Structure formats: structure tokens, C-alpha cells
Amino acid sequence: MKFSASSLFANALSGHKKWPEQFPDKEPKKEYDVVIVGAGGHGLGAAYYLAKKYGITNIAVIEKGWLGGGNTARNTTIIRSNYLYDESMAIYDHAVDLWDGLSQELNYNTMFSKRGVLMLAHNVHDVQSFHRHVHANRLNGVDNKWLSPEECKKFVPILDISANRHYPVMGGALQMRAGTARHDSVAWGYARAASQLGVDIIQNCAVTGIRRGKDGAVEGVETEKGFIAAKKIGVSAAGHSSTVMEMAGLRFPLESYPLQALVSEPVKPVLNCVVMSNAVHAYISQSDKGELVIGAGTDQYTSYSQRGALHILEHTLMSICEIFPIFKRMRMLRSWGGIVDVTPDRSPILGKTPIEGLYVNCGWGTGGFKATPGAADLFAYTIVHDEPHKINAPYNLERFVTGRLIDEAAAAAVAH
Amino acid sequence: MFEIHCPYCEEKKPEIEFAYAGEAHIVRETKADDLSDQEWAEFLFYRDNKRDDHHERWWHQHGCNMFFNAVRNTQTDKFVTTYKMGLNRPKINPSTNNIKAVQNGK
Secondary structure, eight states, rough: OOOOOHHHHHHHHTTTTOOOOOBBBBBOOSSSEEEEEEEEEHHHHHHHHHHHOOOOEEEEOOOSTTTTOOOGGOOOOOOOOOSSSSSHHHHHHHHHHHHHHHHHHTSSSOOOOOOEEEEEOOHHHHHHHHHHHHHHHHHHHHHOOOEEEEHHHHHHHTOOTTTTTTSOOEEEEETOOOEEEOOOHEEEEEEHHHHTOOOOOOSSSEEEEEETTTTEEEEEEEEEEEEEEEEEEOOGGGGGHHHHHTTTTOOOEEEEEEEEEEEEEEOSSOSSEEETTTTTTTTEEOOOSOOOEEEEEESSSSSOSOOOOOHHHHHHHHHHHHOGGGGGOEEEEEEEEEEEEEEETSOEEEOSSTTTTTTEEEETTTGGGGHHHHHHHHHHHHHTTTTTOTTGGOOOOOHHHOOOOOOGGGOSOOOO | OOOETTTTTTEEEEEEEEEEEEEOOOOOOSSGGOOOHHHHHHHTOOOOOOOEEEEEEETTTTTOOOOEEEETTTTOEEEEEETTTTTOEEEEEETTTTOOOOOOOO
């Protein structure tokens, strides 16, 4: 059923009791053309684009937990593409292009709000580095502009730009195309649209092994609900990607770290955009419900426990209060952690693996949400064509051997 | 926040005194010129990333300033043991969690 004013009206008459199930839970069939491991935004999106753009509908998306319950549900919902390197701009701006109009395409409100992302500069190095970012972005046709402290203040009225601050605001880089989206509805929207095209979404079914034939190519996945045959397997398992790849006998250059975020009690609109600060190490936005959404840095050690230490949050809140003293008396409502798979150069791995029929979309580290539609689209392309699209071709596994790294680690907005 | 037992100070201290220093027991190759690009990549970038007992280095940065090794379970975040640099991986009996630090057996 399509969501529309008339369907809303018709269902209102029946007391909203006759809405069909949006993504029915399926039992696995014996065989699929493609199996996607991981039902987060990236995996469900890949299934949707495989079905929609390439007509492959015999697909299963297999999920250990529940749909969209991993990092899709745990991020700070920020979308931007103001990265430094050409390869990064290409992939993240492709995602922003798809975020535009995603609600219409999926017939599901993803609440993409282009409220702008403002990155504050607090010292001479920041000013120079952000100017470099702005110029690099504009050369690539990516929206980004430099604001003076006064312009920053005009754009974010609660900002204190007085020169006697410990970390004075010396300007900022503003990307107006950037913003936030409702993270859960991205997973739900893709799941619903993919389901309608015939994709099976199988939850509470962990993959326990990857079966390979005599020629080395994949034959299917072993799961808690038995063996499922598939000639092509796409792994999109975020923090657990390296454990899934290990089932196929592959080592990956990934380390999994806890990354925490937290929200405050809801308040009336006070912060109109996303504000990030590299030097003070904080980023913050306000959700449509009114909560301040705050992201921390990663914990220092690797872990799969989906929780982090309190002193990390304390440090984050000190930074937030340093930039916005107005928030000093806000009370925090809840905090949580997700497990992010980090590559040595902080850029993702999206493409083929040394095993025939096995594809991977991983290594998004602390910034995977913003890339969701773009990565999903490119992953679908790679699976169908058995070769990467030119946008994700640089994000291969071989770069760690050849040395052609895409070193966003050195260029990150907030150092993780 | 972890409480971490420093094998040099021989006491438990809060995590903020320590810095995590990556996977343990990665031996620097002495004949670096002979390594292939693949072997270099494995030395530099490939890590175990285990969802299990993980051997890792910690640095008592704001204490005795010594590096030491630890075994920590990455599912529960519980430390199994910590031990001094230069010792081999401790033998852990999984049924009893009995730990026996092994002297460097050269």
C-alpha cells in the first residue's frame, strides 16, 4: 500500500486498524540469487537497489538481531559531504544526491532536513585547514563556504563569539546541503520498499558460516535457521564485518571500537543546525523532538560490548559546555554505544573480496550513516556487475597493500 | 571505566591513567627489506579484531610509564589477566580460567 493523503483518510475511517504489515517477517527459502548479511540501512538499501534498479528480487537480507537495531539506530543522524579528498567527496556527495528525494522514492518520510553543518575554527591551523577544505570542495562542485565569526553568530545565534573565550570562534565552514535525517525511518523505509519488491527480510537469524565450493567460490551461508544457498553474498555487517569475513577465512584490516552518543531532555528549538568543533572535540544538533543529540569520540580499546566508559561522555559534555555555555544546566536523558569498524585510513572498504561471489561493504567507522543511500546504491552496482562502480573503485581492499590509502584519518572533522 | 591491574605497580588503577596501545605480540620484522608488499600490509594494517579473549598492549601513561600486555575479553570487556612485557602469551585454561604466566622460553 502506498502512503498518501487518501490512504491516510481511508485508514482513519477504519480506526487505523487495517494498515498492512510494512515488512513481514519471512522464513528463509532454500536458495536466493543474492544474500545480504546485515539488515541495517546499508544492507536493506542494497537489497532495495538490487530489486529496483537491476530487477533482482530473489534476495534475502539476513539479520542477527532486529532490523535497523545496530549502528543505524545508534548514530547521531548527521549527513554531510565536506570531506577533503576527491574520492571521499565523490562517494559522500553521491549519498547526499540520493538523500535528496529519498522520501519520495521510498514513499516513506526519512525527514531529511538540510539544516546545514557548521564546522567551527578555533585557531590559525583550523582556519587554514578549513579554507583548504572549502576550496577543495568547491573545485569538486561540493557545497561548502567560509563564514566569518560574525556570520557564524548570525547563523547560530546561541554561539558566543567573544574573543576572550578559551577557544574563540575564528570562523567556520558551512555546508548548507548537509543536515540530519530520521535514522530509524531510513531502515524502515528501505525495508518496506524492498519487501514490496519481493525481498525477504529474515530477522533473529545469525549467520554462522560461509560455505565455499571446491573452486573456492561461495555457495551460501550457514545460519541459525539452516543453510541458505546463494551464488552472491554481500556482507554489510558494520562492527561485526571482520568476524563474518573470518567465517570465509579472510582477515580484514579492521578494528571494532565502541562509539557513544547521548541525548538531553527535550527543549524548545534552540539550535538550528549541526555544529561541529574539531579543536574542542564535540558535535551537536537538535532533533525534531527537541533533544540535543551529542556524539562522543570512540573509546580507546577494541570491543564488541556496545557500551563505553562514562569518562568519555564526561569529556564530551565538557566540550559541549565549552562551546555552548548556554547548555550547562541541561540534563542528559540517555546514552548508548555502538560498535564501529575502523580501517587504518578511516575510509570504507566497498567492493569485491579475494573470494568469488563474496562482496563487502564495511569499514565506515564513525561515519557510515551519512553514506547510507550512496553506499547501498554502489554496493548493489558492485554485486550485479561483479566489479566496482568508478566512485567506489578506490575503496578496494588492495589499497592497504599498494599504499594508495584515502587518508581521511589525517583530515577528519572530529578526530576519532 | 575499567580498573586495570598494572603488573609493574602491582595495583589496580582507573582506566584514565592508561592508554590503549593496540594488539600485543606483533613482532617487528628484522629483515624488512625481504618483506613483500602483502607482508608489510599485514604487519602495518591487519589485526585480529577478535570477539573473544584479545591480547593487547596498555601503557601506564600517567603512572609508572611502562608498557605491559593484557588479555581482555572483547565481548564482556573483562580483563582476564595482565602481564609484563617480554613474557609469552599466558596459557589460559578456559574451563577454570586458570592463568599461568609463562616465562620467556628461549
